[in-house]
Amino acid sequence: MESVPNVQELVRNDPLQVPESFLIGNEEEEDKLQSTADKYNLSSEIPIIDLSLLSRGSEEELHKLDKACEEWGFFQVINHGVATEVLQEMKDATTKFFELPLEEKNKIRMPPDDFQGYGQAYAVAQGQTLDWSDALFLRIYPAQYRKPNLWPIAPEGFKETIEAYSSGVKRIRDELLRCLSSTLGMEKDALLNLHQEVTQALRVNYYPPCNMPGKVLGLSPHSDTSTITILMQEDNVTGLQIRKEGEWVPVKPIPNALVVNVGDVMEIWSNGKYRSIEHRAVTTESKSRISYASFILPHAEVEVEPFGHIVELSGSQKYKKVKYGDYLRSSLKGKLKGKSHIETAKIGS
Structure with missing residues (x-):
């Protein structure tokens, strides 16, 4: 695996320079990137789920949740019970962390054999197009899997803030x-x-501004290898896009809402009734953006296969049994690429 340059430092040193290794280099892809950047036609239709109604046992809201997972694979959650102050403190402390000098952040640099800590996603192949982002990745629950030496020590109180948010x-x-x-x-x-x-891991993505937003991606198109992912966005910068009916649809932030998406594990368990959805992050010319993805995963030893009663209803089993740890490890060996990884779990692949 090749190491990848720190994107924030690249921008600090020369805001106008975009190294070739980050350029998409495909005119068709660039056109798509620019043509969808301002498309909000479908974004207003992304389902909104009220968690307080679900908690009170609302059948109507449960039906809405079922439809959201089936038709979109993505939804925004409101009235989720996490205090606005907790969300804001997490945003404020994280901003301060990314403002620290590089040598300070590098005290918790990702080791070559680990995904926890601060750094960039590794390039798994030579000549691979790189993503315009840096990241802080931590395992949160169960607590015994944490690596305290890779948790940030600055700014003061950041650990406690991560704890409260998580x-x-x-x-x-x-x-x-x-x-x-x-x-x-x-x-x-x-x-x-x-x-x-239940394993919960947090990946904080930092997307610096980019002088050529139409020629790079903050995060390449992919589906998550999780059961579900719970994401907090910035309130004032749109960067997340989901693939719907062949179009890239921006997920316009709703203040204090959280975005939830279906992952590959849920697609396998539900025999394809709920589908993990391809998504990506785009950059902007003037603003940096931070997103906070909490991945919810099964234990590595869990064998994931479609539920019998759902297979019976649909008439055929579409996915093989996979050991989750093996599925996750094999996905980490390749570059994020659409939904290509879940294809390996399909029967007949």
């Missing part, structure tokens, strides 16, 4: 997994139990 996400994650168990026709705690040990 604890709020944990509550949302459990509530959503219970509701999704219901929409899939199972006992409320079925999905939670199937994880054996």
Whole structure:
């Protein structure tokens, strides 16, 4: 694996320079990037789910959740119960962290054999187009998997802020997994139990401004290898786009809402009823952007395969049984590339 330059430092040293290794270099892709940058026609239709109604057992909201997972694979959650102050403190502390000098951030640099810590995604192949972003990646739950030496020590109180935010996400994650168990026709705690040990990892992505936003991607198109992902966006910068009916649709931030998407694990379990969705991040010329993705994953030893009752309803099993740890490891060996990885789990592939 090749190391990748720190994008924030590239911009600091020369805001006008974009190294060739970051350029998409494909005119058709560039045209698509520019033509969809301002498309909001579909974005107003992205489903909004009220978690307080789900928590109170609203059948109507449960039906909305089922439809959102089936038709979009993405939705925004409002009234989720995490205090606005907790969300804001997380944003403020993270901004301060990324403003620190590089040598300070490098104290928790990702080791070559680990994905935790501060750094960039490694280039897995020579000549690979690089993403215009830096990241802080931490395993949060179960707490025994944390590596305290790779947690930030500055700014002061950042660890406690991450803890408070992640604890709020944990509550949302459990509530959503219970509701999704219901929409899939199972006992409320079925999905939670199937994880054996629910793993929660946090990836904070920092997207610096880019002098050529139409020629680079902050994050290449991909689907997540998670069960679900819970994401906090900036309120005032749109950067996340999802693929819907062949179009890239911007996910316009709703203040204090969280974005949730279906991951590959949920697609396999539901035998394709719920589909993991391809998404990407674009950059802007004038503003940096930070996003906060909490990945919810099963234990590495869990064997994931379609639920029998869903296979019966659909008439055929579309996915093989995969051991989650193996599935995750093999996905990390390749460059983010659309939904190519889940194809390996399909029967007949």
